[in-house]
Amino acid sequence: MILVHATKKLTAKLPKESLINAKDSGPAETLSPLGAWHANIVTLRGKDCVLFAHDSTRFPVILLAVGSRVLSDLGWFFEDGFMNTLLKLDASQEQLDAAANTLAPLRFDNTTDRSVVSTMTQMVLDLEFILDNESVAVEDLSAYRTGAFLADRPCKVKGKKDYFWPHKSMLEFLEKLSKSSPSGKAAGAKPEKDPSKSIASKTSTSKTSPAKTSTSNIIPMDKYR
Numbered sequence: 001m002i003l004v005h006a007t008k009k010l011t012a013k014l015p016k017e018s019l020i021n022a023k024d025s026g027p028a029e030t031l032s033p034l035g036a037w038h039a040n041i042v043t044l045r046g047k048d049c050v051l052f053a054h055d056s057t058r059f060p061v062i063l064l065a066v067g068s069r070v071l072s073d074l075g076w077f078f079e080d081g082f083m084n085t086l087l088k089l090d091a092s093q094e095q096l097d098a099a100a101n102t103l104a105p106l107r108f109d110n111t112t113d114r115s116v117v118s119t120m121t122q123m124v125l126d127l128e129f130i131l132d133n134e135s136v137a138v139e140d141l142s143a144y145r146t147g148a149f150l151a152d153r154p155c156k157v158k159g160k161k162d163y164f165w166p167h168k169s170m171l172e173f174l175e176k177l178s179k180s181s182p183s184g185k186a187a188g189a190k191p192e193k194d195p196s197k198s199i200a201s202k203t204s205t206s207k208t209s210p211a212k213t214s215t216s217n218i219i220p221m222d223k224y225r
Helices: 068-072 074-088 093-102 114-134 143-151 166-180
Strands: 002-006 037-044 047-054 060-063 106-109
Touching: 037 114, 047 074, 047 114, 060 074, 060 143, 068 074, 074 093, 074 106, 074 143, 074 166, 093 166, 114 143, 143 166
Parallel strands: 002 037, 002 106
Antiparallel strands: 037 047, 047 060
């Protein structure tokens, strides 16, 4: 499984079967080598959005304008967003394979770390700045490109002297995984998907009808213009 530390605001909207019950006496699930994430549901311009951040690298995955259908199948949309955000950041085939091999069902608890939550809060503030200054509607943003933009910016966290870039940290992390266990799959992992078949210019709102690429849907920042 992939452990996700979710805020109480998000866990209140998730299916009960996806939550970890501390009193459950059943066998413990094997953790994915991908490591743990944090997640929160935030409101941008009146639209609910789910933001994930990888605990060790702070790599983000964002789902924009989500509804009940996305929340009920959050694992699928997380996988889609994660793989396609990596593609936007020019991850190598080895890095993509390593990422795909770690995919597993998401399980949520509500134990959060203030440092990771603080990083996510700063990401949300950056997005609000873009929306306010670029006059862009949430529906017109590309979730993959928005995630890539948030990953390709300096990040400073408590306990680390220097700034670092989440996307570089994640790619280095995946590179190490590819060398340590190039063919190993996480326990409980789902059948591997072909990331190239799920690229869409807008956030994933349909599993069967991805939107066509449009320059109006691209976040107008840096190389993601």
